[in-house]
Each structure stands twice: as C-alpha cells, then as structure tokens.
Amino acid sequence: MIRMTLAEVAAAVAGTLHPAPHDTPDTVVDGNVDTDSREIRVGDIFVAKPGEVTDGHNFVAGAVASGAVLAIVEQRVEAPVSQIVVAEAVAALSDLARTVVAAVRDRGRLKIIGITGSNGKTTTKNMLARILEGEGETVAPRGSFNNEVGAPLTMLRVGEDTRFLVSEFGASGPGEIARLAGLVTPDVGVVLMVGLAHAGGFGGVEATLKAKTELVQAVRPGGVAVLNRDDARVATMADVAASRGVDVRWFGRGSAADVRAEDVEVTAAGTTCTIVAPEGRWPLRLRVLGEHHVMNALAALTAARELGVALDAAIARLETLEIAERWRMQPMGSERVRIINDAYNASPDSMAAALRTLAQIAGPGERKVAVLGAMSELGELAGEEHDRVGLLAVRLRIERIVVVGRDARRLYLAAIGEGSWDGEAVFFETSDDAFEYLRGELRDGDRVLVKSSNSAGLRHLGDRLGESFS
Known part of the structure; x- marks a missing residue:
C-alpha cells in the first residue's frame, strides 16, 4: 500500500482512530493489507472481517504478534496496536482501496484493466499480467481474488510506481461487478463470454448478461471495452459502450475481430495458431493446454495492444506462460x-x-x-x-x-x-x-x-x- 498516516486511513474508511500509546494520528503506515492473520508480516495492516464460521476479531492478537501495526475493526479489542473502528470491515476495505487507487492514478501513469466473463477470467488475468510485467510494475490478483474481499485486497497492493493494475471481477449475483469495478473505473474493460456459470445465482443467462455488462458500464469515458466478437451476448455490449463514450475493440476467431486467430491446432504440448491484426501476422505457440485458451490469449493480446504494447513483444511474453493457474488444465x-x-x-x-x-x-x-x-x-x-x-x-x-x-x-x-x-x-x-x-x-x-x-x-x-x- 502507499504511505498514509493513521489519520488519513481513518478518514478513508470513515472510522474512529484509537492510536496505540506509541503512535499518533501522524504515524505513517505502508505495509500490505490482509484479512488473513496468517499472511500478516511486520508493518502490515490487519482487517478483522467477521465471517460465517469464525470472526477476524479473534485473530487481532495473532496478527499483532506477527507484526501488524494497525487493525481495522468493528469493535475495539484488547491488543497493543492502533485500531480504527468502522461500521463494517468489508466496506472499509473497499473504501480504502478506492482511496489508494485514486491517489496513485492522480500522481502517476497507472492504467487499470478489469476482466470479467463466465469462464476464463483467471487465465486471461494471468496472461495479461505476464505481458504487462515486461512494461513496468504490474499488480494482479493471486489465484482467483475476484470477490468483495479479494478484489480490494489486490487493489491495495498498488504502490507509487505501479504501472498496471489488472483486476478480475467475479460475481454470484447482480450488482457485484458494478460495485467492485466502480471502485476503480477501469481504463480497459475485458468481457470474455456470457455462459451458464453461476446462472443459479443470477436467475438465468439473460440476468448473467446484465451483470457482466456492468463492467462495460464502469469503464471510464474515453476508455476501451475489449469484447468477444464471437459471443452474440457479449457483442450486444458495444451499444452500451458507445452510449458511454467508450471505444470498442473486438477479439475472436472471425474476420470481424480486430485481433483474431487462424489455423488453430491443439496437441498435448499446447496450442498453436496465427495471430492476425491490422499491423501484421505472427505465430503463437501457447504452452497452456486447450483450444479454448486461444480466446483468452486473444483477449489478453487485444487489451495489451490498447495499452501500447507491440503485439510481437506481447506474443513472445505470452509464450513463456506454462500453465494458466494451479488446478486449471x-x-x-x-x-x-x-x-x-x-x-x-x-x-x-x-x-x-x-x-x-x-x-x-x-x-x-x-x-x-x-x-x-x-x-x-x-x-x-x-x-x-x-x-x-x-x-x-x-x-x-x-x-x-x-x-x-x-x-x-x-x-x-x-x-x-x-x-x-x-x-x-x-x-x-x-x-x-x-x-x-x-x-x-x-x-x-x-x-x-x-x-x-x-x-x-x-x-x-x-x-x-x-x-x-x-
């Protein structure tokens, strides 16, 4: 996290600061933020999140023993650490993430990319992060940190020198993507596909479409929506983008896509194809198994292209990715x-x-x-x-x-x-x-x-x- 005083953190989360005896409101913190006390290291900030099975407040003392210098809590606990009392810990996490990302964006060159879709989010996130790491400091989620807790925790890893923040937005119901993407108003929004994943929570595929469209609605005016031209439901989002002053770039297998794949071949060693864009043609040799990952690669390449990365360089970096993620092909x-x-x-x-x-x-x-x-x-x-x-x-x-x-x-x-x-x-x-x-x-x-x-x-x-x- 960026350097902030305890008073600034308290203001960001609308909380009441109770400094430890050795601290003042002007004490500076800049460690990582986490809700898992097992991940806390010296200088970090622990957010005591109540849960269905256990309560984070029970682990404040353990977090302090591991080196936490600040606890964000819903009620004060007996522990030798500065505490900020808030109405709701998870909401405070989002508020702090919004403040931190906005501050870094105002000061530097930070570009924010949001990714959603019924399938392929984590793979595409990893592909895009691999590409962007060659351009500058890149922050992306660990695993599938894409919900109301994981997404803000990823955002809070942004520092003063971060060039790119890649956020993955999952949802099990309407409105969740709007809330999460609204924290950062992405410069680029990537929508992979609309399918039946989580359809039970949304109430059907049309409701899923509406929910995934929330990302396009959150992209800042003047930004870019990267959309799957081969998915008829995703294609309807182009009208939403246009109504918000958001440009559209297409990826897919068909000739209407701005970045497309031809001559796809799948083997046990990976997948090969030819990437075609207005500026040229390049071979791509993916080590990641599965023809379906070609679409994820196209999405990552199209987003990277909009961020100024040359496609030949992006492809070379993408070819170094050996697996999408643990337990994914x-x-x-x-x-x-x-x-x-x-x-x-x-x-x-x-x-x-x-x-x-x-x-x-x-x-x-x-x-x-x-x-x-x-x-x-x-x-x-x-x-x-x-x-x-x-x-x-x-x-x-x-x-x-x-x-x-x-x-x-x-x-x-x-x-x-x-x-x-x-x-x-x-x-x-x-x-x-x-x-x-x-x-x-x-x-x-x-x-x-x-x-x-x-x-x-x-x-x-x-x-x-x-x-x-x-």
Whole structure:
C-alpha cells in the first residue's frame, strides 16, 4: 500500500482512530493489507472481517504478534496496536482501496484493466499480467481474488510506481461487478463470454448478461471495452459502450475481430495458431493446454495492444506462460500416464471445452479417461446441464467416464443412457473410492482429465493421481 498516516486511513474508511500509546494520528503506515492473520508480516495492516464460521476479531492478537501495526475493526479489542473502528470491515476495505487507487492514478501513469466473463477470467488475468510485467510494475490478483474481499485486497497492493493494475471481477449475483469495478473505473474493460456459470445465482443467462455488462458500464469515458466478437451476448455490449463514450475493440476467431486467430491446432504440448491484426501476422505457440485458451490469449493480446504494447513483444511474453493457474488444465503425471487437473472451476461451457481438449490431445493408441464431478451454482438448470455433459463425453468417444459424487450422478446416468453401459462409465460416491479404482485401472498411454467445480473437491483427487503416476 502507499504511505498514509493513521489519520488519513481513518478518514478513508470513515472510522474512529484509537492510536496505540506509541503512535499518533501522524504515524505513517505502508505495509500490505490482509484479512488473513496468517499472511500478516511486520508493518502490515490487519482487517478483522467477521465471517460465517469464525470472526477476524479473534485473530487481532495473532496478527499483532506477527507484526501488524494497525487493525481495522468493528469493535475495539484488547491488543497493543492502533485500531480504527468502522461500521463494517468489508466496506472499509473497499473504501480504502478506492482511496489508494485514486491517489496513485492522480500522481502517476497507472492504467487499470478489469476482466470479467463466465469462464476464463483467471487465465486471461494471468496472461495479461505476464505481458504487462515486461512494461513496468504490474499488480494482479493471486489465484482467483475476484470477490468483495479479494478484489480490494489486490487493489491495495498498488504502490507509487505501479504501472498496471489488472483486476478480475467475479460475481454470484447482480450488482457485484458494478460495485467492485466502480471502485476503480477501469481504463480497459475485458468481457470474455456470457455462459451458464453461476446462472443459479443470477436467475438465468439473460440476468448473467446484465451483470457482466456492468463492467462495460464502469469503464471510464474515453476508455476501451475489449469484447468477444464471437459471443452474440457479449457483442450486444458495444451499444452500451458507445452510449458511454467508450471505444470498442473486438477479439475472436472471425474476420470481424480486430485481433483474431487462424489455423488453430491443439496437441498435448499446447496450442498453436496465427495471430492476425491490422499491423501484421505472427505465430503463437501457447504452452497452456486447450483450444479454448486461444480466446483468452486473444483477449489478453487485444487489451495489451490498447495499452501500447507491440503485439510481437506481447506474443513472445505470452509464450513463456506454462500453465494458466494451479488446478486449471494443469499437466501432471508423466508421459506414461498424463493427468490434466482442471478441477478448480466448472461450468457447462468449460466442461465441454475440457472434454474436447481431451479428445484432441489423445493420439493413436492412447486411451481417453474423464474423471468428472459436479458443476455447482446452476440452479434449476443443474439436471439438464449434467445430462448434456454425460452425452457429450460419450459422443466424443471417451473410453472411460469416471463420475464422482452424488451431485454428479445424473451425468453418469446420462452417459449410461447414451450407450456407455458396458463398463465404460462408472460411478463412485467418494474421491477415495475413485482413486482406488483409477490406481488399478489406468495404464500406459492413458490421457486423463479431472474436471469439476471447486466444491466437489476433485482437484485433490487430481493431485493424488498426478503424484501416483509421476
């Protein structure tokens, strides 16, 4: 965080300052801000956030022992540290982030990029951050820090010399993206796709469209909206951008895109294509597995181009990215048995993309094995969407379909109904049972996809398989 006095922090969060005996309102703080006491280091600021399971106020003393010099709290606690009492800790976190980012923007060359979409946010964020790091100090979220706590925590890592802030905006309901993006009014807003991820929370895909449009509405006038030309719903956001004085740049596979991909080929080593833009053509060799990541790369390249990065330099940096993120199309195991652990998030779109990737990368004589768990937050669409995944797995000629968890049972039944009834599809209640089966079933030449939503916990099964067959 930038240097601020205790009085300035208190004013930013509309709180009441209670300095420790060794501090005054003019005492300066500039450490990291966190809500996790385990992450606190000397000079940091701890925000005591109440939670459903535990209360951050119980950990103030531990944070102080680790070196915290300020605690933002909802009620004073017994601890030898300066405290600022606020009405709501999470709201204070946002208020402080807004103040810090605005101050840095006013003083320097800070450019802010916001990214949203039903799938691909974290991968695109990592791709764009890799590109921009070559231009100057870049702040981007750790993992999927994209909610009402994670997004402000990322913003608060901005310092005086930061050139780029890449913010990832997720949401489980209407209005959340508007609130988060409104903290920083991005210079560039990237919308990847509108699909069924979290559709249950939004109330359907049209409500999801409205929610994702909130990012375009938050882009500052004179800024740029980077939109997916191949997604009909995202394309409708161009009118919203125009009404706000925001320029539009398109990415996609079709000829109408400003930055597009041609000649896409997928192999077990990654994905190759040709990037085409008005200024030229360049080969791109992505190490990240999956044809669907080409669209994420196009989004990152288009955004970088709008920020003044030459496409040839951007492509060279992008080619150094080995994996999108842990548990996202992460290669594990060995050449003998290759495990692809993609079990951090799942939606109908990302399930389909991952299964198609499995079908594409398996060579002659290599067996395709899909280990699948439930997709969460689909609401009333959950049943039919699990059915669709089961049907697709059979139609892609996946030789072994291993379904794990009661919430995914309809996927298994759909595969059986489609004709995968002679041992090709199996069902297990627990990951432990599935692991024991797979440990005995997998053989040389198998290519194994592990895919589910985070809540299904299959990412840990993927890790166990990766270690077992390394």
